[in-house]
Amino acid sequence: MIRLLFEKTGNAVWISHLDLMRLFQRAFQRAGLPLTHTHGFNPRPSVSIALPMSVGVESICELLDFALDGEPVPCGEIRDRLNDALVPGVRILDVYEDGSKLKNLAWLDCCLTLEYDSGVPSDAAEKLGALFSRPSLTVEKKGKSGISEQDIIPLLGRLELRQEDQNTLTLLARVHCQNPALNPMQLLSAVERYLPELAPSFCRCRRVELYDENGNVFR
Amino acid sequence: MTDRKQRLLPTVQKPARYTGGEWGEVQKEKEQVNIRVAFCFPDTYEIGMSNLGMRILYGVMNEQPDVWCERVFAPWGDMEAAMRREALPLWALESQDPVKDFDMIAFTIGYEMAYSNVLNMLDLAGVPLHASERTGLKNIVFAGGVCTFNPEPLADFVDFFSLGEGEESTVEILNVYRRAKAENWSKERFLREVANVPGMYVPSLYTPVYEPDGRLKEIVRSEGAPEVVTKRIVQNLDTAYFPTKMVVPSTEIVHDRANLEVFRGCIRGCRFCQAGFSCRPVRRKSPDVLYRQATQLLENSGNNEITLSSLSTSDYKGLRELTDALIPYCEAHKYSMSVPSLRADNFSRELMERVQAVRKSGLTFAPEAGTQRLRDVINKNLQEEEILSTCAIAFAGGWSHVKLYFMLGLPTETDEDVLGIAELVYKIIQLWKEKGVNRKRGLSIRLATAYFVPKPHTPFQWEKQITPQEYLRRCKLLKEHLYSKCVEYDYHSPDLSRLEAVFARGDRRLGPVIEEAVRSGARLDGWDEYFRYDLWLEAFAKCSVDPDFYTVRGYGEEELLPWDMMDVGVSKAFLRRERRRAYADSVTPDCRHGCAGCGANTLLKEARCDD
Known part of the structure; x- marks a missing residue:
C-alpha cells in the first residue's frame, strides 16, 4: 500500500466522502496511474480514505491508501501527476510508502x-x-x-x-x-x-x- | 467572515451541486470576454449534467475565444427556499456570478413539464419573465431542445427559439449578437436579424388569431419574418464539433459515465414517437471516429464506464465493427461498456452477452402495446416471438428480472389490447417455468404502463388523448387480470401526462397558465415530491383555459396547428399517410427496407439519408 497525505479545502469541502472516493478513482485514471481492483463480484478500484469526514469540513491532513497495478512509479511523480489531474481544493501534499497502521x-x-x-x-x-x-x-x-x-x-x-x-x-x-x-x-x-x-x-x-x-x- | 452563500451550503442537501469547480469546467477571465452566456438546464444538476446536448453546446460556445458559457441548474427545493429567504439571486457555477449579469440566457428544454422550471429559474435570477419586459440587449433569452418543435406555450417568455441541432447555428447566433453589441443595436433590430439565421423562430414576429370556438384561425407574420422555420441539422457527424474533454462532476449524477452518441435519427418510425420523426434524417458516425472519441473521452474524463447512445443502438450500421474494437480496449483497461436501447435481434443478444459478461442486469422490453394488431397500429415492429425467444435465452442464461413497458390509451385501443398485456406477461411466466435455471431466486417482472401523450410532428399529432378516468379504468382492468405474485405492476398517475399532453400541443394561451402556476409555487413538476396538480388546475381555472381543448378534443386534420410553422423535415402529407396506415393496421417498413418518403432527406445537402 502507498499512502497519500492530502488537503481538502475551498469548494472541495462540499464533496462527500463517497464522491471523494470516486473523484480520486477518476483522478488516478486521468493521471495514467492504474489502481489495483478488488477481487469481487463487482471489481472496484481499491482506494480507502481514513476517517471519513462530514460534508463542509476542511482538512489539511487527510490520508488515502491505494495500490497501483504494473511498474512502480516514484512517489514524487505520483504526487505531481495526481495534482495535475485533481480539482481545485484537493491537493496532494505528500506520497509515501510504509505509513503507520491506521x-x-x-x-x-x-x-x-x-x-x-x-x-x-x-x-x-x-x-x-x-x-x-x-x-x-x-x-x-x-x-x-x-x-x-x-x-x-x-x-x-x-x-x-x-x-x-x-x-x-x-x-x-x-x-x-x-x-x-x-x-x-x-x-x-x-x-x-x-x-x-x-x-x-x-x-x-x-x-x-x-x-x-x-x-x-x-x- | 464566511459569505452568505457559503453559509447556506451546509444547510442543503448535496451542496456540491451549487459550487462548480469540477474537472474540465471552463474558466475564463470575465474582463477578457465579450459575450457571457448563462446556459440553463431547467432541472437539477444531476439530470442536467447527464444531458449530452448541453455538454456539446457548452463546448461549442466556449470554443469561441470571446465567449464564456457557464452552466446553471434548477436548485432543489431546500436551496430555493434558502435563496428566497436570503434574497440570493440564481448564479452560474463557473464564476458564481448572478445570472442577471449575463448577456445571453440560454435554455435547453427536452421535457414539457420543465416549463415551470424555466420560469422559476428566470424568477430566481431576478430577470423579468416576459420577453416584452426585457428591453435591451442584456439578458436575451433563447431556447432549444426537442420541446421547441412546438415552442408556443413559452412564446411570451423566450426571445427566440433555436430549432434542431445547435453545433453550427449556435455559432451563428453568437455572431449576430457580437455585431449587435459592437454596433449597439436595439433589441428589435437584433431579433429581426437573428430571425434571418436559418432555424431561428422569433415569436414576437408572429401573432396568432383564433376562431370564436378557440381553434387557431391564422398566424399573422411581421414583415420579413420567415413563413416556415426549418430545423437545423449537422450534415456530417464525423466532422462536426464534438468535445472529448468534458466536465466530470464531483458528485454523482444520473448517468455517471462517458456518453458517446453513435448516430442521429431513427429508421424505425414508431408512430407515437416524437424523437423518431423530429430527429430525422438518419446520419451516422464512422466506427473509427467513434473509437477515437471513445478512447479520448475515457482517458480525459477518468470515467470507467462508457455508454453507446442513440435512439436505437442496434440499428447503428457499424455496431459490430465498433464493438469488435471497443470491447477488447475496454477489457484491457477494466472499463465497462453499456449499450442501452438494444432491440431483441440476434446480434444484440450476442452483444448483450459480451458486454454484460460480469453483471447480469435485467432485461427490458418496451412492446408498448399488448397485441400484435395494436403494435402494428403504432408501427412498433416488435413481434411476440422475438420477446419470447429473447426471454428464453436469457432465462436459460441465468437472468431472472424482466421489465416491460407499455402505453395505455393508444389510438384504436380496445379492452382486448389491454388484456393482451396480461396474456404476454402470462406467457413469459410460463416460459420461465420451462427454461429458468435460477429457480430458487424466482422470476421478477416489473410491468409499467404510461398514459399515451400525442406529440407534435408524429402521425398521432391529431389524436385525442383518452380521459384520465378511462385511463385509470384500463389500468384497473389490467391489474385485475394479473394473477401472479411475481408481477409488480405500477401505473403512472394520469395527472402529469395530462399536463404533458396540454403543453406538447399547446398554444400561446398557455403562457399565462404557466406563469400563474409558477407564481403560486409550481416547479420541479417532474419530481413526485414537488409536483402539485392542484396548482395547475387552479391556474387553468383562473386563466379560463380548458385543458380538455388540448387533450381529449383532438385536432382536425385540416385545422391550423400551433406548430405548423415549424418544419422538422418530415412532411405533413407523410404524417397523414402514416395515420391512415395506422387506422388500417398496416405497418410501414423501416427506412432500410424501403423509403417511406417522409421528406427528411431534403434536409441533407450532399450525403444520402442513412448512408
Whole structure:
C-alpha cells in the first residue's frame, strides 16, 4: 500500500466522502496511474480514505491508501501527476510508502472558527473555557440506533481559545478520532446546548493534524 | 467572515451541486470576454449534467475565444427556499456570478413539464419573465431542445427559439449578437436579424388569431419574418464539433459515465414517437471516429464506464465493427461498456452477452402495446416471438428480472389490447417455468404502463388523448387480470401526462397558465415530491383555459396547428399517410427496407439519408 497525505479545502469541502472516493478513482485514471481492483463480484478500484469526514469540513491532513497495478512509479511523480489531474481544493501534499497502521491513529487536532456577526461577546472565551473544563459534558449523538447521549469530556484532549478579531473566536481542540470518535462539531453542539447565548452566527471546522495514542504526529 | 452563500451550503442537501469547480469546467477571465452566456438546464444538476446536448453546446460556445458559457441548474427545493429567504439571486457555477449579469440566457428544454422550471429559474435570477419586459440587449433569452418543435406555450417568455441541432447555428447566433453589441443595436433590430439565421423562430414576429370556438384561425407574420422555420441539422457527424474533454462532476449524477452518441435519427418510425420523426434524417458516425472519441473521452474524463447512445443502438450500421474494437480496449483497461436501447435481434443478444459478461442486469422490453394488431397500429415492429425467444435465452442464461413497458390509451385501443398485456406477461411466466435455471431466486417482472401523450410532428399529432378516468379504468382492468405474485405492476398517475399532453400541443394561451402556476409555487413538476396538480388546475381555472381543448378534443386534420410553422423535415402529407396506415393496421417498413418518403432527406445537402 502507498499512502497519500492530502488537503481538502475551498469548494472541495462540499464533496462527500463517497464522491471523494470516486473523484480520486477518476483522478488516478486521468493521471495514467492504474489502481489495483478488488477481487469481487463487482471489481472496484481499491482506494480507502481514513476517517471519513462530514460534508463542509476542511482538512489539511487527510490520508488515502491505494495500490497501483504494473511498474512502480516514484512517489514524487505520483504526487505531481495526481495534482495535475485533481480539482481545485484537493491537493496532494505528500506520497509515501510504509505509513503507520491506521488502527494506531487516535487523536486529531481541529480548529473551529466561531463567527459572531454582531461581535464576539466580551466574556465568551472565559465562559467557553469553563464549559469545556467541566468534569462531564453530554450532548446528543445521532447514531444508527437513534439518538443517544454522549459525554465529550473523556474524548477531549487539550483545548485552546483564541480571539482572532472582533467577530471571530477560534477554538483549537484535540479530540479522540477512533474507537470511540468525537465529531468536532459536537463541541459546537455543546455550546448551543449549554451556552445558547454564545451560539455563533456560523461555525467552520478544519482538521489540522493527526496523532497516535502517545501524541506523536501520525503519518 | 464566511459569505452568505457559503453559509447556506451546509444547510442543503448535496451542496456540491451549487459550487462548480469540477474537472474540465471552463474558466475564463470575465474582463477578457465579450459575450457571457448563462446556459440553463431547467432541472437539477444531476439530470442536467447527464444531458449530452448541453455538454456539446457548452463546448461549442466556449470554443469561441470571446465567449464564456457557464452552466446553471434548477436548485432543489431546500436551496430555493434558502435563496428566497436570503434574497440570493440564481448564479452560474463557473464564476458564481448572478445570472442577471449575463448577456445571453440560454435554455435547453427536452421535457414539457420543465416549463415551470424555466420560469422559476428566470424568477430566481431576478430577470423579468416576459420577453416584452426585457428591453435591451442584456439578458436575451433563447431556447432549444426537442420541446421547441412546438415552442408556443413559452412564446411570451423566450426571445427566440433555436430549432434542431445547435453545433453550427449556435455559432451563428453568437455572431449576430457580437455585431449587435459592437454596433449597439436595439433589441428589435437584433431579433429581426437573428430571425434571418436559418432555424431561428422569433415569436414576437408572429401573432396568432383564433376562431370564436378557440381553434387557431391564422398566424399573422411581421414583415420579413420567415413563413416556415426549418430545423437545423449537422450534415456530417464525423466532422462536426464534438468535445472529448468534458466536465466530470464531483458528485454523482444520473448517468455517471462517458456518453458517446453513435448516430442521429431513427429508421424505425414508431408512430407515437416524437424523437423518431423530429430527429430525422438518419446520419451516422464512422466506427473509427467513434473509437477515437471513445478512447479520448475515457482517458480525459477518468470515467470507467462508457455508454453507446442513440435512439436505437442496434440499428447503428457499424455496431459490430465498433464493438469488435471497443470491447477488447475496454477489457484491457477494466472499463465497462453499456449499450442501452438494444432491440431483441440476434446480434444484440450476442452483444448483450459480451458486454454484460460480469453483471447480469435485467432485461427490458418496451412492446408498448399488448397485441400484435395494436403494435402494428403504432408501427412498433416488435413481434411476440422475438420477446419470447429473447426471454428464453436469457432465462436459460441465468437472468431472472424482466421489465416491460407499455402505453395505455393508444389510438384504436380496445379492452382486448389491454388484456393482451396480461396474456404476454402470462406467457413469459410460463416460459420461465420451462427454461429458468435460477429457480430458487424466482422470476421478477416489473410491468409499467404510461398514459399515451400525442406529440407534435408524429402521425398521432391529431389524436385525442383518452380521459384520465378511462385511463385509470384500463389500468384497473389490467391489474385485475394479473394473477401472479411475481408481477409488480405500477401505473403512472394520469395527472402529469395530462399536463404533458396540454403543453406538447399547446398554444400561446398557455403562457399565462404557466406563469400563474409558477407564481403560486409550481416547479420541479417532474419530481413526485414537488409536483402539485392542484396548482395547475387552479391556474387553468383562473386563466379560463380548458385543458380538455388540448387533450381529449383532438385536432382536425385540416385545422391550423400551433406548430405548423415549424418544419422538422418530415412532411405533413407523410404524417397523414402514416395515420391512415395506422387506422388500417398496416405497418410501414423501416427506412432500410424501403423509403417511406417522409421528406427528411431534403434536409441533407450532399450525403444520402442513412448512408
